[in-house]
Amino acid sequence: VCFIPGGLDCSISFVSHVLGKVCVHGRQKEILGVLVPRLMDLTKSDCIWQRICWRLVECVPDRWMEAVVLGFVQRTPGADVLSRLLGNLVVKNKKAQFVVTQKLLLLQYCHTTAVLQNLLGYLALDGLRRPLLTKVLQELLETWGSSSAVKHSPPEQQQYISKAILICLSHLKEPEIESCRQELLTSMMEGVKCHLDSSLPQIRRLGMIVAESISSKINTDGPVLKFQYEEDDEARELKSLLVQTPPLCVVPSLPDDDRNEKAGAALPLVLESDKKSHTVAPVMPVEESDAELDSDDDLIPYDMSEDKELKTKAPVYIRDCIEVLTGSEDVDKWEATVKALESLVRKNPAATKEVSVELAKILLHLEEKTCIEGFVELRQRAQVAVLTTDPIPVAKYLTSQFYSLNYSLRQRMDILDVLVLAARELSYPKSHGKTKHSGAQKPCIQLLPGSDSSKDWRRIVDERIKSKTRRFAKGPSQGELASSPNEFSSVAGHFFFPLIQHFDRPLTTFDLLGEDHFVLGRLVHTLAVLMYLAVNTVAVTAMGKALLEFVWALRFHTDSYVRQGLLSCISSVLLGVPAQHLLEDMTEELLETQSWLGDVVEKDPDGDCRRLALQNLLLMENLKKKLEPVPS
Numbered sequence: 001v002c003f004i005p006g007g008l009d010c011s012i013s014f015v016s017h018v019l020g021k022v023c024v025h026g027r028q029k030e031i032l033g034v035l036v037p038r039l040m041d042l043t044k045s046d047c048i049w050q051r052i053c054w055r056l057v058e059c060v061p062d063r064w065m066e067a068v069v070l071g072f073v074q075r076t077p078g079a080d081v082l083s084r085l086l087g088n089l090v091v092k093n094k095k096a097q098f099v100v101t102q103k104l105l106l107l108q109y110c111h112t113t114a115v116l117q118n119l120l121g122y123l124a125l126d127g128l129r130r131p132l133l134t135k136v137l138q139e140l141l142e143t144w145g146s147s148s149a150v151k152h153s154p155p156e157q158q159q160y161i162s163k164a165i166l167i168c169l170s171h172l173k174e175p176e177i178e179s180c181r182q183e184l185l186t187s188m189m190e191g192v193k194c195h196l197d198s199s200l201p202q203i204r205r206l207g208m209i210v211a212e213s214i215s216s217k218i219n220t221d222g223p224v225l226k227f228q229y230e231e232d233d234e235a236r237e238l239k240s241l242l243v244q245t246p247p248l249c250v251v252p253s254l255p256d257d258d259r260n261e262k263a264g265a266a267l268p269l270v271l272e273s274d275k276k277s278h279t280v281a282p283v284m285p286v287e288e289s290d291a292e293l294d295s296d297d298d299l300i301p302y303d304m305s306e307d308k309e310l311k312t313k314a315p316v317y318i319r320d321c322i323e324v325l326t327g328s329e330d331v332d333k334w335e336a337t338v339k340a341l342e343s344l345v346r347k348n349p350a351a352t353k354e355v356s357v358e359l360a361k362i363l364l365h366l367e368e369k370t371c372i373e374g375f376v377e378l379r380q381r382a383q384v385a386v387l388t389t390d391p392i393p394v395a396k397y398l399t400s401q402f403y404s405l406n407y408s409l410r411q412r413m414d415i416l417d418v419l420v421l422a423a424r425e426l427s428y429p430k431s432h433g434k435t436k437h438s439g440a441q442k443p444c445i446q447l448l449p450g451s452d453s454s455k456d457w458r459r460i461v462d463e464r465i466k467s468k469t470r471r472f473a474k475g476p477s478q479g480e481l482a483s484s485p486n487e488f489s490s491v492a493g494h495f496f497f498p499l500i501q502h503f504d505r506p507l508t509t510f511d512l513l514g515e516d517h518f519v520l521g522r523l524v525h526t527l528a529v530l531m532y533l534a535v536n537t538v539a540v541t542a543m544g545k546a547l548l549e550f551v552w553a554l555r556f557h558t559d560s561y562v563r564q565g566l567l568s569c570i571s572s573v574l575l576g577v578p579a580q581h582l583l584e585d586m587t588e589e590l591l592e593t594q595s596w597l598g599d600v601v602e603k604d605p606d607g608d609c610r611r612l613a614l615q616n617l618l619l620m621e622n623l624k625k626k627l628e629p630v631p632s
Helices: 013-024 027-045 047-058 062-075 079-084 093-106 113-124 130-144 148-154 153-171 174-179 179-197 203-217 233-243 254-278 281-293 318-327 331-347 349-354 355-363 376-389 391-402 409-429 430-442 458-469 492-501 517-533 542-555 559-578 581-587 587-603 605-629
Strands: none
Touching: 013 027, 013 047, 013 062, 027 062, 027 079, 047 062, 047 079, 062 079, 062 093, 062 113, 079 113, 093 113, 093 130, 093 153, 113 130, 113 153, 113 233, 130 153, 148 174, 148 179, 153 203, 153 233, 174 179, 179 203, 203 233, 318 331, 318 349, 318 355, 318 391, 331 349, 331 587, 349 355, 349 376, 355 376, 355 391, 355 409, 376 391, 376 409, 376 542, 391 409, 391 492, 409 492, 409 517, 492 517, 492 542, 517 542, 517 559, 542 559, 542 587, 559 587, 559 605, 581 587, 581 605, 587 605
16 A cells, blocks of 8 residues: 555556456455555544545456455454445445345355354444345345245255344344334244255254244244254354344444443343342242241151162063053053063064064054153164064054054154164174174273373283284184074065055155155155165065166155155165176166266255265266276
């Protein structure tokens, strides 16, 4: 920045052109890293330098304006500094207004939270710019409440828009909220419905948090929306954007001391009001309760230290369990039966097979009579035990009920979960699961920090070396794993084919291709798991062919969770069906699938879908390489 001697007038448009040219060629960091700190110092107390800085940015040509504005927004430490450097640029320049209110908020989502706070805080710090803040909030809410945007935009962009909405709400004043209260309410109701309809938990939680925030702003005195969701760091960060104090640093050196004084003056008022509310009301009840306690001082409590809780015995026969679960009014006996049912079923397979379908029906409709810890897990484990004990009839019953009337979505998803868990148990050898589980618990052994015990140091070192050593072959010292037949091999078709038959037939209360797309996503993921577990079975080729046709029918589904499941199905087919059968029996299907996977990698808005599609393409390439003849 040069000084003009003699008070002569001078145009700085040439400097503006140079600044724009350098920024648009990717040298924002170099030039603005020097220019912005210098301008911050010069404009802090000199209004003439503020006007020079405003003029410098205003004279940048429109074709370079985006690069310059973005550079300033990214490199200024706060909204007040940005306001000082840019002035009312967004009011005077249409290109700058488009960049600030449209491009950086609605068309891009790669910027940090600090950039959003700078950008929206800048719009809020001047009366001429505040109408743009309200306009931006309306457009953000319109995008947030669009079902098409929720379905087709990636979760990262929806999180970005949610952050922008919360920051806008934090800057709104009471008169502005009052003027657009009805619009906020309408947008909130439309948006929360779209988000709760999503199959992705992250999107549903974003909708809950934003809806709660809007509700707390428009209903300061009345009841507000309240949802139940996991409070993690992301949720706390989003909520902190709503309650943050808007930057008030238009005069930069003033706020610190004044704020402390104002906070100190305001604090006694709050404490005083709290004291009144806590001391005046309880006076009478305390006196009355003391009088009552005085009259009971002569009573001596019973000694209950050696009392033991009476435990109700669980039934020892399967038919007795059925009677208790269906008709008993004894709550303790019912609770004991639920807890003991799984082990009883596994110990008595012959008796279970006699009433397996009846017992599966009872468990599917079983509701919690008392508050049992882990009731859902106990019921699910009992269902899995019944299904693994008598797979074919119980699988036929459960798969037929999945498409029947008068079932809730929760019950249908319970059926899918039970089928997957039972198939996994049947497909693994009995000792395989235990070995795998115990190995997963302690992948390596580590000494506790600060421990001076060196008794077993040689064993610890040997095991650590063993865990990190790669061996290509080993002698007979390593015991062979016990082998057993794959029990899922003979029943895989009974689990798989009934689920894939009627997905396109809507029922009165169940429409997989319509509003119940979340259950469709669970169904697709279930089919992928069943396909993977059916590897090396007789029916695997027929299952793979049917699954590819199923995927092809749903490949353009709008829900990303469903598309992720479809891509998982492709992976299961490529891994489960022998390569020779794939190329002989499914050549056309594979070529069509390969073309579709290429489109997914290039065009799908969901990052997980793109990653899964790329993995499938790599699997296809590996299959081709395996089957290529080795040159002699």
